[in-house]
């Protein structure tokens with residue numbers, strides 16, 4: 001169910017509002033999420049409002065430098081960031097929302113230690129064309145070689161459906 005939640009860092013210089021269904025969230029086992037304890041929910045920018053504290057945010061980048069791990073430079077809390085999988089969206093740390101009982105949420109694992117493989121089956125990506133999204137970012141070109149998507153046969157329904165759209 002969509003609801004609007006208030007969120008903040010610990011010192012509350014950074015405050016935001018997010019409108020989302022938070023019933024299914026993600027725990028990632030990558031090197032940085034493990035240490036941060038981040039509980040992920042990726043939302044559209046339209047679902048997110050930064051109310052205060054932009055000037056108090058700083059960011060940490062590593063590896064591909066696509067993800068921008070924002071955190072409050074005063075209290076060190078990471079309330080949200082720009083995720084590598086969806087750099088046009090916001091990944092909110094559900095631990096930073098008010099009135100949320102994490103025990104009530106379904107927390108699904110994401111194998112961020114093996115990011116290139118895991119992103120292709122990530123539950124929040126299933127409705128989108130992940131392979132092209134990932135390839136556009138140049139992250140896993142080898143996937144295209146290892147697992148070429150076969151063209152549908154000429155004249156198949158799939159192809160004519162695609163063409164007719």
Ligand SMILES: [Zn+2]
Nearest residue numbers: 009011072075
């Ligand atoms: Zn803070």
